[in-house]
Amino acid sequence: MSSPEQSLTVSLPRSEVDRDYPIYIGRGLMADADSWARLLTDRDVVLVTNETIAALYQDKLVSALGERRVTAVVLPDGETHKHCGSIETILDQALAQRHERRSIFIALGGGVIGDMTGFAASIFLRGADFIQVPTTLLAQVDSSVGGKTGINHVSGKNLIGAFHQPLAVVIDLESIATLPAREYAAGMAEVVKYGLIRDRAFLSWLYAHQETLLARDPETVAEAIYRSCSNKAQVVAADERESGVRATLNLGHTFGHAIELTQGYGTWLHGEAVACGMVLATKISAARGWVQPTDVADLIAFLEALSLPVTAPSEMTAECFLKAMAGDKKVSKGTIRYILLRELGQAIIVDDITQQEIERALAD
Amino acid sequence: MSSPEQSLTVSLPRSEVDRDYPIYIGRGLMADADSWARLLTDRDVVLVTNETIAALYQDKLVSALGERRVTAVVLPDGETHKHCGSIETILDQALAQRHERRSIFIALGGGVIGDMTGFAASIFLRGADFIQVPTTLLAQVDSSVGGKTGINHVSGKNLIGAFHQPLAVVIDLESIATLPAREYAAGMAEVVKYGLIRDRAFLSWLYAHQETLLARDPETVAEAIYRSCSNKAQVVAADERESGVRATLNLGHTFGHAIELTQGYGTWLHGEAVACGMVLATKISAARGWVQPTDVADLIAFLEALSLPVTAPSEMTAECFLKAMAGDKKVSKGTIRYILLRELGQAIIVDDITQQEIERALAD
Numbered sequence: 001m002s003s004p005e006q007s008l009t010v011s012l013p014r015s016e017v018d019r020d021y022p023i024y025i026g027r028g029l030m031a032d033a034d035s036w037a038r039l040l041t042d043r044d045v046v047l048v049t050n051e052t053i054a055a056l057y058q059d060k061l062v063s064a065l066g067e068r069r070v071t072a073v074v075l076p077d078g079e080t081h082k083h084c085g086s087i088e089t090i091l092d093q094a095l096a097q098r099h100e101r102r103s104i105f106i107a108l109g110g111g112v113i114g115d116m117t118g119f120a121a122s123i124f125l126r127g128a129d130f131i132q133v134p135t136t137l138l139a140q141v142d143s144s145v146g147g148k149t150g151i152n153h154v155s156g157k158n159l160i161g162a163f164h165q166p167l168a169v170v171i172d173l174e175s176i177a178t179l180p181a182r183e184y185a186a187g188m189a190e191v192v193k194y195g196l197i198r199d200r201a202f203l204s205w206l207y208a209h210q211e212t213l214l215a216r217d218p219e220t221v222a223e224a225i226y227r228s229c230s231n232k233a234q235v236v237a238a239d240e241r242e243s244g245v246r247a248t249l250n251l252g253h254t255f256g257h258a259i260e261l262t263q264g265y266g267t268w269l270h271g272e273a274v275a276c277g278m279v280l281a282t283k284i285s286a287a288r289g290w291v292q293p294t295d296v297a298d299l300i301a302f303l304e305a306l307s308l309p310v311t312a313p314s315e316m317t318a319e320c321f322l323k324a325m326a327g328d329k330k331v332s333k334g335t336i337r338y339i340l341l342r343e344l345g346q347a348i349i350v351d352d353i354t355q356q357e358i359e360r361a362l363a364d
Numbered sequence: 365m366s367s368p369e370q371s372l373t374v375s376l377p378r379s380e381v382d383r384d385y386p387i388y389i390g391r392g393l394m395a396d397a398d399s400w401a402r403l404l405t406d407r408d409v410v411l412v413t414n415e416t417i418a419a420l421y422q423d424k425l426v427s428a429l430g431e432r433r434v435t436a437v438v439l440p441d442g443e444t445h446k447h448c449g450s451i452e453t454i455l456d457q458a459l460a461q462r463h464e465r466r467s468i469f470i471a472l473g474g475g476v477i478g479d480m481t482g483f484a485a486s487i488f489l490r491g492a493d494f495i496q497v498p499t500t501l502l503a504q505v506d507s508s509v510g511g512k513t514g515i516n517h518v519s520g521k522n523l524i525g526a527f528h529q530p531l532a533v534v535i536d537l538e539s540i541a542t543l544p545a546r547e548y549a550a551g552m553a554e555v556v557k558y559g560l561i562r563d564r565a566f567l568s569w570l571y572a573h574q575e576t577l578l579a580r581d582p583e584t585v586a587e588a589i590y591r592s593c594s595n596k597a598q599v600v601a602a603d604e605r606e607s608g609v610r611a612t613l614n615l616g617h618t619f620g621h622a623i624e625l626t627q628g629y630g631t632w633l634h635g636e637a638v639a640c641g642m643v644l645a646t647k648i649s650a651a652r653g654w655v656q657p658t659d660v661a662d663l664i665a666f667l668e669a670l671s672l673p674v675t676a677p678s679e680m681t682a683e684c685f686l687k688a689m690a691g692d693k694k695v696s697k698g699t700i701r702y703i704l705l706r707e708l709g710q711a712i713i714v715d716d717i718t719q720q721e722i723e724r725a726l727a728d
Contacts, residue, residue, distance in 0.1 A: 084448070084452060088448060091517065091523075091524055092517075095517055095519040095520075095523055096519065119487075122526065123483075123487070123514075123524050123525060123526055124523075124524065125523060125524075125525075126512065126513075126514060126522075126525045126526055126527055127526065127527060148490065149490075150487075150490060153455065153456075153459055155459040155460065156459075158490075159455075159459055159488075159489060160455055160487050160488065160489075161487060161489075161490045162486065162487055162490055162491065162526065163490055163491060
């Protein structure tokens with residue numbers, strides 16, 4: 001302000017705590033009481049999960065948590081419940097049970113549970129710690145790493161939320177075995193994404209291991225998860241708040257969100273919509289001469305082997321995509337930013353995609 | 365976890381941005397178009413205020429904001445509206461008007477508006493900037509500085525929220541003139557607090573300027589605001605998340621919150637409850653021999669000159685206080701932490717206050 005009578009500056013420490021955190025990947029971690037004791041010390045727990053996951057893992061996990069106080073909040077299953085009301089349910093129960101700032105929230109479930117639990121923890125008494133225990137492949141390789149939390153709004157997906165880093169991520173490989181085929185495939189779409197945007201060697205490795213991945217061979221799946229998390233962690237470390245390179249993680253997501261929004265959340269799984277969106281982005285990249293037609297064919301073949309959708313719903317025109325994408329929160333000053341592939345294994349952010357390019361990719 | 369098959373660490377930058385921010389204090393700042401243009405550049409605005417404040421200042425401020433897009437959200441006045449529903453109203457309107465991450469939220473009003481606007485901004489698209497334009501003395505010297513934002517819950521005050529630092533604080537001294545006497549006095553309670561907890565020279569200065577403060581002499585009030593903000597900024601800089609010294613800012617607040625909770629939010633103004641709480645804390649400090657009986661008398665005389673309450677509601681017994689305080693979020697592992705005065709101008713955190721000590725202070 002110009003010539004105020006007085007002014008002063010509030011200096012803040014650059015960071016109040018060291019916010020690095022570990023990701024543990026292994027078999028049987030969920031039921032390992034010793035590990036939980038080391039991780040949680042004497043702290044109480046607010047365990048958040050959904051009805052489907054609770055039936056599979058809640059007893060096993062709670063047994064491993066020992067004598068500490070555990071308040072379990074069991075929400076209905078599904079993306080349609082990723083709204084403000086569920087956050088209120090979590091907070092109401094945590095407050096009714098008189099949990100304090102030292103209590104730790106544990107998110108046991110897929111991305112929806114992880115996003116909601118992290119968000120609830122971030123606003124509970126102005127910020128409680130939380131631990132991610134992702135039980136879907138999608139959550140393991142994507143949403144559990146990076147600190148994005150939030151809920152949907154009638155205006156769009158993930159429009160309300162916070163950046164809140166977990167204390168740790170615990171990935172128990174045994175959860176892969178119980179995953180429905182559709183969810184496993186949806187997670188694999190995000191795995192392929194890391195190869196496409198920044199790790200060509202990983203992409204080749206995935207294509208070469210298609211059979212063992214389809215068979216959910218634990219060693220192969222563990223390696224795929226590790227390399228995915230490693231890629232994501234590197235991106236997040238470079239750019240926590242998505243001002244630059246983190247945006248490349250959105251390959252296929254801008255188109256994908258448009259599909260989810262238009263079809264109604266939950267009709268397509270997130271990973272399915274991303275798979276289709278990645279094919280569109282790769283086709284546009286090929287049309288610009290940045291990747292080869294064979295790269296598009298290889299991607300489609302891999303996704304189809306996983307029974308993932310590779311074409312958009314037939315009623316969705318380019319105009320329909322553009323209209324839905326204009327409401328995406330990644331829009332900056334009215335310009336839609338897209339992620340394309342400058343070459344195979346290297347993403348690029350562009351804002352000059354034309355309606356014609358989308359039309360061609362849809363028609364192709 | 366013990367011997368996981370694989371683990372990796374996510375490294376985060378220590379801070380994504382420089383989070384220091386300026387506090388401007390002066391006359392006519394709200395209507396100064398040039399200053400706003402420099403502060404906001406070309407960014408759109410979500411202006412949040414309440415019905416009372418809107419009638420006084422909204423047109424003046426909006427005129428000074430120029431040609432940029434301004435979405436005004438006018439909430440009902442009062443602490444009883446500091447709840448989740450109001451946050452939803454703010455977010456719904458900001459999203460309906462298609463605001464983006466670059467839009468800046470402006471909180472025009474007292475502490476309730478500031479807390480809610482800051483919280484809404486913190487969760488809008490996972491974090492938008494906001495500017496505090498506090499119009500009450502209480503908000504100017506207390507809640508607008510320090511980054512605490514949030515809402516109340518049926519279980520207690522400010523139980524849901526976030527730490528979110530404003531981009532700037534703009535204190536227009538002209539707002540002091542229109543302040544109801546009760547609100548002015550309530551703000552002065554927090555001003556005195558800084559003297560009591562860490563600035564004995566300021567306390568003496570306040571006592572010496574009782575008459576001009578009562579007359580709301582602009583120069584004197586400006587000096588009182590400046591020295592209060594300066595004290596608070598130093599505390600916040602040392603301890604953003606209230607793990608240590610920041611807790612001393614809660615002098616009188618633990619007792620005060622108990623009064624507000626028991627009487628129903630809004631019956632007593634926050635500053636009134638704090639005034640009464642500070643008297644109780646100072647009396648207990650005196651009973652321990654840490655401050656002089658004359659220090660208690662001086663404080664009571666100053667507060668009474670401002671027509672602030674210095675005794676608790678007669679029906680509130682020590683037991684009643686203890687029960688209400690047990691639900692306060694500052695409780696750590698079941699132990700209630702109190703702020704007392706080790707000497708005049710120096711606060712100390714204790715957890716060993718007995719019911720008898722409270723009874724004596726209430727009876728005194």
